[in-house]
Amino acid sequence: MSEFWLTLVDTFTAAFGEAQALTAWEAVAVLLAVAYLILAMKGNIWCWAAAFISTAIYTVLFWKVSLLMESVLNVYYMAMAVYGYWMWTRGGKEHEGVNIVSWRLSTHLKLIGMTTLLAIAVGHFMATQTQAAFPYLDAATTCFAVMTTYLVAKKVLENWIYWFVIDAVSIYLYVSKGLMLTAILFVLYIGMVVFGYVMWRNQMKVQQGSSDVALSSGAA
Numbered sequence: 589m590s591e592f593w594l595t596l597v598d599t600f601t602a603a604f605g606e607a608q609a610l611t612a613w614e615a616v617a618v619l620l621a622v623a624y625l626i627l628a629m630k631g632n633i634w635c636w637a638a639a640f641i642s643t644a645i646y647t648v649l650f651w652k653v654s655l656l657m658e659s660v661l662n663v664y665y666m667a668m669a670v671y672g673y674w675m676w677t678r679g680g681k682e683h684e685g686v687n688i689v690s691w692r693l694s695t696h697l698k699l700i701g702m703t704t705l706l707a708i709a710v711g712h713f714m715a716t717q718t719q720a721a722f723p724y725l726d727a728a729t730t731c732f733a734v735m736t737t738y739l740v741a742k743k744v745l746e747n748w749i750y751w752f753v754i755d756a757v758s759i760y761l762y763v764s765k766g767l768m769l770t771a772i773l774f775v776l777y778i779g780m781v782v783f784g785y786v787m788w789r790n791q792m793k794v795q796q797g798s799s800d801v802a803l804s805s806g807a808a
Contacts, residue, residue: 611769617645618773625777628740629784631688631791633676640669646770653765656720661730665737672741688792690745699735707731722761729758745792748785752778 620642627635643665650659679686710731711724720726732754739747755777762771 613645614649614767614769617642617649618769620645621773622776625780625784629780629787631676631788633673636669636673636676639672640666643669649767653767654719654721655726655761655765656714656718658726658730658761661733664734668737668741672737675741676743686743687795688743688745688788690792696746703731703735704728721765725757725761729754729761743788745785745788748781748788751781751784755781 620638624635624638624642627638643662647659647662647666650656650662676685678684707728707730708724711727714720714723714727732750736747736750736754739750755774759771759774759778762768762774
């Protein structure tokens with residue numbers, strides 16, 4: 589019985605020491621991640637710079653705690669930060685950046701179906717061929733985040749709904765791995781994505797109103 593308690597104490601001691609080592613870099617990544625989300629909510633182009641640096645840090649942190657797909661995901665995020673910056677500044681037919689759009693439910697159902705199948709396949713591979721922790725949950729959050737980040741770059745309104753679900757699942761993963769600051773960040777994210785959705789929806793209505801005015805002026 590005493591061996592059990594000694595082992596338990598050693599485990600908590602090791603986890604606490606590891607958490608201290610990760611905390612400083614994690615704090616920087618968290619602050620930049622919050623900055624990214626706030627700027628993205630406002631449609632500010634500098635959100636992509638904050639995203640690039642934050643995800644570079646997280647790539648290393650997640651690798652250290654064996655969340656392999658989360659680490660790979662953040663490499664993808666770095667690339668998407670560059671793509672998102674280009675889309676928001678040079679994308680669109682007129683190469684003046686993209687406007688906020690809303691996709692049909694049928695399109696989203698197809699995306700969900702394809703992404704779910706991919707997540708199951710990736711999760712199975714991770715469960716049988718790697719030492720990844722929580723392989724299926726890790727794969728699901730990764731695959732859906734890959735798809736949703738693309739929607740952010742394209743300024744698809746419904747990206748905020750996807751992030752709400754992804755963030756809720758991610759909280760469980762991060763708490764389980766001792767990344768407490770990141771878990772707290774994602775709790776904050778859940779509230780912020782609701783405001784993000786409302787802000788983008790209002791901006792989309794303004795854009796549509798401006799387009800209608802422009803069309804009426806042209807017709808006149």
